[in-house]
Amino acid sequence: MATFTTHEHDVLVIGAGGAGLRAAIEASAAGVNVAVVTKSLLGKAHTVMAEGGMAAAMGNVDDRDNWKVHFADTMRGGQYLNQWRMAEHHAKEAPDRVRELEAWGAVFDRTKDGKILQRNFGGHRYPRLAHVGDRTGLEMIRTLQDHGVHKGITFYMEQTTFRLLKDGDRIAGAFGYDRERGRFHAWKAKAVILATGGIGRAFKITSNSWEYTGDGQSLAYHAGAELLDMEFVQFHPTGMVWPPSVRGILVTEGVRGEGGVLKNSEGKRFMFDDIPDNYKSSTATDPEEGWRYVTGDKNAKRPPELLTRDHVARCIRREVKAGRGSPHGGVFLDVAWIKEKIPNSQEHIKKKLPSMYHQFKALADIDITTEPMEVGPTTHYMMGGVRVDPDSQMSPTVPGLFAAGEVAAGLHGANRLGGNSLSDLLVFGKRAGEYAAKYAKDQKPVSHLESEIEAIAKEALAPFDRDPKEGPYQVQYELQDMMQDLVGIVRVEDEMKQALAGIAKLRERAAVVGVTSHREYNPGWHTALDLDNLLTVSEAITLSAIERKESRGGHFRDDFPAKDPEYGKFNIVLKKAADGSMSLRRETPPPMREDLKAIVEEQK
Numbered sequence: 001m002a003t004f005t006t007h008e009h010d011v012l013v014i015g016a017g018g019a020g021l022r023a024a025i026e027a028s029a030a031g032v033n034v035a036v037v038t039k040s041l042l043g044k045a046h047t048v049m050a051e052g053g054m055a056a057a058m059g060n061v062d063d064r065d066n067w068k069v070h071f072a073d074t075m076r077g078g079q080y081l082n083q084w085r086m087a088e089h090h091a092k093e094a095p096d097r098v099r100e101l102e103a104w105g106a107v108f109d110r111t112k113d114g115k116i117l118q119r120n121f122g123g124h125r126y127p128r129l130a131h132v133g134d135r136t137g138l139e140m141i142r143t144l145q146d147h148g149v150h151k152g153i154t155f156y157m158e159q160t161t162f163r164l165l166k167d168g169d170r171i172a173g174a175f176g177y178d179r180e181r182g183r184f185h186a187w188k189a190k191a192v193i194l195a196t197g198g199i200g201r202a203f204k205i206t207s208n209s210w211e212y213t214g215d216g217q218s219l220a221y222h223a224g225a226e227l228l229d230m231e232f233v234q235f236h237p238t239g240m241v242w243p244p245s246v247r248g249i250l251v252t253e254g255v256r257g258e259g260g261v262l263k264n265s266e267g268k269r270f271m272f273d274d275i276p277d278n279y280k281s282s283t284a285t286d287p288e289e290g291w292r293y294v295t296g297d298k299n300a301k302r303p304p305e306l307l308t309r310d311h312v313a314r315c316i317r318r319e320v321k322a323g324r325g326s327p328h329g330g331v332f333l334d335v336a337w338i339k340e341k342i343p344n345s346q347e348h349i350k351k352k353l354p355s356m357y358h359q360f361k362a363l364a365d366i367d368i369t370t371e372p373m374e375v376g377p378t379t380h381y382m383m384g385g386v387r388v389d390p391d392s393q394m395s396p397t398v399p400g401l402f403a404a405g406e407v408a409a410g411l412h413g414a415n416r417l418g419g420n421s422l423s424d425l426l427v428f429g430k431r432a433g434e435y436a437a438k439y440a441k442d443q444k445p446v447s448h449l450e451s452e453i454e455a456i457a458k459e460a461l462a463p464f465d466r467d468p469k470e471g472p473y474q475v476q477y478e479l480q481d482m483m484q485d486l487v488g489i490v491r492v493e494d495e496m497k498q499a500l501a502g503i504a505k506l507r508e509r510a511a512v513v514g515v516t517s518h519r520e521y522n523p524g525w526h527t528a529l530d531l532d533n534l535l536t537v538s539e540a541i542t543l544s545a546i547e548r549k550e551s552r553g554g555h556f557r558d559d560f561p562a563k564d565p566e567y568g569k570f571n572i573v574l575k576k577a578a579d580g581s582m583s584l585r586r587e588t589p590p591p592m593r594e595d596l597k598a599i600v601e602e603q604k
């Protein structure tokens with residue numbers, strides 16, 4: 001018999017990033033008993049890394065901004081595959097969520113007249129990102145923690161959930177282990193909110209932290225939830241490329257928002273060469289106009305460096321492939337050039353981009369106030385994820401299972417606009433907390449689940465009983481290499497089919513990897529347990545990407561480089577079939593409400 005400690009709560013939140021903390025605060029305020037489990041320390045969730053800001057149409061810098069423009073921008077960025085109801089909630093509610101964060105103690109940068117300052121970001125028509133220098137995520141987490149710590153929430157830190165528990169069809173909690181001692185825990189709960197973040201670690205080059213192994217998507221899938229839009233992975237155009245040990249670390253879009261320009265090895269601003277038709281009317285065609293936009297001229301058009309991320313990433317890849325890249329396989333990002341335009345530019349850059357200044361100084365010995373950076377695309381964000389009801393955030397197929405933040409799908413469609421994630425966490429974290437508390441209040445306590453738990457514990461310990469001839473790391477590396485090469489920024493059918501076959505082989509190997517030593521702080525064992533999550537999300541991404549025979553948003557097919565209107569009519573949904581295989585179907589979303597359609601047309 002496996003030994004484990006049982007905990008009981010009304011609502012269990014898995015994940016202590018922005019979405020998890022916001023959800024926990026809301027659920028707790030509704031008077032239910034709430035716990036948060038996180039596999040890292042409190043304060044270390046990935047949200048802390050967010051730099052540029054959170055998008056909310058407050059109109060503080062440009063009073064032409066309002067929720068309708070934000071809604072239309074989000075839909076256009078997502079290529080109209082977004083769940084429009086979520087985009088509507090997000091655009092309408094984000095300003096209140098930002099102000100609420102301020103009321104709870106967040107200290108935002110300010111306009112001259114004392115309002116929350118908002119900055120430019122790709123795809124947003126007006127300056128819209130509320131920010132704190134380039135450390136917005138840190139301020140968000142600090143504020144939510146400071147506020148949440150007084151709400152009577154129980155926190156379990158450095159504990160990884162490994163499976164969701166079910167009581168018949170409904171959710172009943174989660175099972176996992178503490179990373180330090182390897183002891184088992186069962187958290188029984190009437191409602192579970194997944195807020196576990198993204199999947200970046202399925203790829204070799206990523207801006208994502210070690211936590212992003214697709215746990216929530218995989219836990220939900222195995223529990224019967226559907227996954228949506230999994231082909232849409234965002235490759236951010238600017239990650240560090242040198243030195244190798246820091247490859248993939250993010251260089252915030254804020255650098256381009258502050259006037260940074262992209263150049264190839266010939267010194268040319270290559271982004272002027274390829275401006276998509278639907279952005280022609282809003283994009284500057286000469287550098288002077290782009291600069292005027294950066295400095296706040298409301299009548300100027302934005303520079304082409306601020307086009308959507310998928311487009312900028314592909315332009316960079318094109319330059320590198322054509323032999324016009326930087327010495328280490330990227331291109332140059334130059335913000336130092338603004339010394340031609342403003343006095344004290346070095347101090348200005350250090351003030352606006354303090355983390356970037358320190359990041360490049362410490363990691364690459366580059367002073368960004370005087371020399372250009374080398375940058376290239378990096379796997380950054382997952383638009384797809386757990387399918388949820390747009391109002392409540394509950395899975396339509398698993399009663400009691402909610403998801404919010406990056407683990408959930410729907411808001412961003414085929415591509416996310418920068419800054420729309422942090423506001424997503426607040427808007428939908430709050431909604432998930434509210435609805436999960438309401439749901440939990442109506443439920444009876446969950447039953448005894450001892451035999452189910454016993455089977456899961458046995459599965460978790462299996463790697464210790466196997467021959468450690470092959471450990472988990474080789475399987476993990478090969479998967480990351482394969483996803484990067486065959487299902488990365490540019491995709492073709494043959495390569496993705498090769499990847500699918502490769503994933504099946506790696507799955508066989510993962511099923512027999514062995515680990516040595518004991519359960520106390522054993523990262524090899526933890527990695528062995530992560531493999532199923534990485535393989536599940538990799539298979540989901542690949543299957544969906546094969547099915548979508550067109551290019552749209554974050555998904556680019558070299559064999560189908562154009563957007564196909566037929567493919568714009570449906571989303572791709574995945575579900576675990578009765579025989580354990582991954583089943584796929586196309587689903588036409590409900591037609592957009594007439595008033596919202598009119599907004600989209602008007603804003604075009």
Ligand code: FAD
Nearest residue numbers: 015016017019039046047051052053161197405406421422
């Ligand atoms: P996270 O903050 O990642 O939290 C996930 C939590 O789940 C963690 O606590 C983790 O420990 C826990 N967890 C995961 N698996 C398990 C498990 N099995 N058991 C228990 N706990 C688990 N977006 C913006 O809008 N604006 C920006 O400026 C911006 N900048 C960014 C900069 C960088 C460098 C990166 C990488 C991303 C940036 N993003 C930005 C994206 C944004 O930061 C993320 O999408 C967002 O923070 C995700 O928040 P979350 O609450 O969903 O998940």
